[in-house]
Amino acid sequence: MNTPIPRPGVLKVSPYIGGESSIPGVTRIIKLASNEGALGPSPKAVEASGGTADSLCRYPDGSCAALRERIGALHGLDPQRLTCGAGSDELLAIIGRGYVGVGDEVLASQYGFLMYAILATALGAAPVLAPERNLTADVDALLARVTAKTRVVFLANPNNPTGTYLPFSEIRRLHAGLPGNVLLVLDAAYAEYMTAADYRAGVELVDDSENVVMTRTFSKIYALGGLRLGWCYGPPAVIDVINRVRGPFNVATPAQQVALAALDDQPFIDKVREHTARWREWTTRALRDLGLTVPDSVGNFVLARFPSAAEADAADAALRRQGIIVRKMAGYGLAESLRITIGTEEEMRSLVDGMAAFLGDRVPA
Ligand SMILES: Cc1ncc(COP(=O)(O)O)c(C=O)c1O
Known part of the structure; x- marks a missing residue:
């Protein structure tokens, strides 16, 4: 042909x-x-968007330095261990490109966010879906499906579209059962909505391990989906891989400027x-x-x-x-x-x- x-x-x-x-x-x-x-x-973000015209003729700061500083200050995180993307979708795809190849397996939950299976398939990998219980991810079912070919486990917590979540004790149990060479991606797109005492977005687990990364987005509670902006927090080696694979200017300057204003309006x-x-x-x-x-x-x-x-x-x-x-x-x-x-x-x-x-x-x- x-x-x-x-x-x-x-x-x-x-x-x-x-x-x-x-x-x-x-x-x-x-x-x-x-x-x-x-x-x-936030009205502050909308106002900031009006002042972005001057930035349009120059390339963005490819490292999103000011934005990472501000996110780090707000969440108590080391900016060096953060990286930003054009929506968390882009970060999920970059993580896939960095760690998943043809013939590998990508593990997710039965009703997990659809993009996990899509990005795995596009990479020539096999999406493996673990059955859920009561529309909730099942740690035992996930662990039972880990094989020598598993490279990444994607887990949205809370999950879209079910709206259910796993308490942090279950996330820790999932992590404890994974081999060290399997990357656990905690997709915390809806973390800002959470008030449950037993919930954590994943920061502590990222801090304690070499194989966990947490992704976040400005598309949900910040209502800036049109901006295309997400960020992730991970171990230095994982952040290094993401920074190598991502485009050098993947986050537009207006997105960086508007997000800074949005973060200021807690x-x-x-x-x-x-x-x-x-x-x-x-x-x-x-x-x-x-x-x-x-x-x-x-x-x-x-x-x-x-x-x-x-x-x-x-x-x-x-x-x-x-x-x-x-x-x-x-x-x-x-x-x-x-x-x-x-x-x-x-x-x-x-x-x-x-x-x-x-x-x-x-x-x-
Ligand atoms: C669980 C989850 N993760 C990631 C995303 C992607 O969000 P974005 O690429 O806009 O950051 C969504 C959007 O619906 C989602 O529901």
Whole structure:
């Protein structure tokens, strides 16, 4: 065949499909499909974005020095052990490129974030998925699937789309059972929403070991998904690998500047966390009152489970007719579920009204 041939695995990838943000013919859209922060970005970040024009003609600081300093100061981390990327997606992919090759295995949980299997497949590796219990990652099932070919374990904690999490004791148990040459990636995209006493994003484990890296993002509680900015904290050797593999200017200057302003507004982040918890609990209760199964979630989203995939699809279609976009979950093997991001109070009330109308039930008081 006289055509360019992609790497092994590439043509097996089903591309990730992001949440839609428009519906033809509908002007008032309520987008609850991509787990973006409920209240938008901090006004300080929005203001800073207006002042970024002067930076456009120069290359960015490829090391994101000021941003790493600020992240380090906020979280008590050594800036030398941080690196930044164009979203945590880019960092996950870079970690894959740095550690995973053709014929290797990448371990993740059954309903873990979809990108893990996608990036493994694109690298010619085999994604290995460990079954979950009660829509929650199962440490024993994960450990039972570690083989000599396992290179990386990706674990979102809390997980998207299930909204469940593992206490830190379980994360430590997972790490203790892994061979030292397997890299454990703790994807803590939703860490800022967490208030549970038994939860840790992973810093302590990174500090204590050579084979753990934690990834974070500005796309969720900071509501800066359009900026494309994430960061990770890891052992010096892992950070060194990431810095070798990543593009030299992978984070744009405006992204660095806006993120600095966003980090300065922690009271706003506290407000988003409190708002999200309140409306997540309200939405969970309201949907349960309508007869749906809704597992407890700790993220900025809930999973609404229907008796069948056909009913979930019908609910999705009914909501769309009202301009409400949620996320279908067939790609995760959860076709009977819809994932609903927590938005503003008005948005959540519209969502519950729309669902009640679909289910032909009364809106709970
Ligand atoms: C668990 C998890 N990890 C990573 C990401 C990627 O986020 P980003 O690339 O915007 O930082 C997401 C986004 O949905 C996510 O849910």
